[in-house]
Amino acid sequence: MPVDRCICHNILFKEIKRIADERGFTTLEELQDAKISSTSCQLCLPYVKQVLKTGKTSFRPGIYLDEE
Numbered sequence: 001m002p003v004d005r006c007i008c009h010n011i012l013f014k015e016i017k018r019i020a021d022e023r024g025f026t027t028l029e030e031l032q033d034a035k036i037s038s039t040s041c042q043l044c045l046p047y048v049k050q051v052l053k054t055g056k057t058s059f060r061p062g063i064y065l066d067e068e
Contacts, residue, residue, distance in 0.1 A: 003047055003059040008040035013057040016048060026052060 005012045016037050019025070023034070028049055031037050038045045047059055 001061070003044075003061055004057060006037035006044040006048065008044075009035075009037050011037055013044075013047065013051045017051050017055065017057055020052060028052065 004014070006016065016031065019034075019036055020031060023030075025031055025034070028038055028045065031048065031052075032039050038048050050059070051057055
């Protein structure tokens with residue numbers, strides 16, 4: 001099963017990307033301030049960073065993500 005969502009906010013990464021594109025958000029902090037994702041357990045945090053950086057919205061479980 002791919003990693004494709006913020007489980008605490010029950011929102012798919014593709015929806016997060018759509019919202020970020022519509023609102024012009026480019027940082028994780030903007031998404032957090034708008035309470036869209038990554039504010040509770042933060043397990044999705046490295047994935048959401050990659051969504052914003054690469055546009056990719058689905059990830060293989062256990063894959064190492066570069067947290068620049």
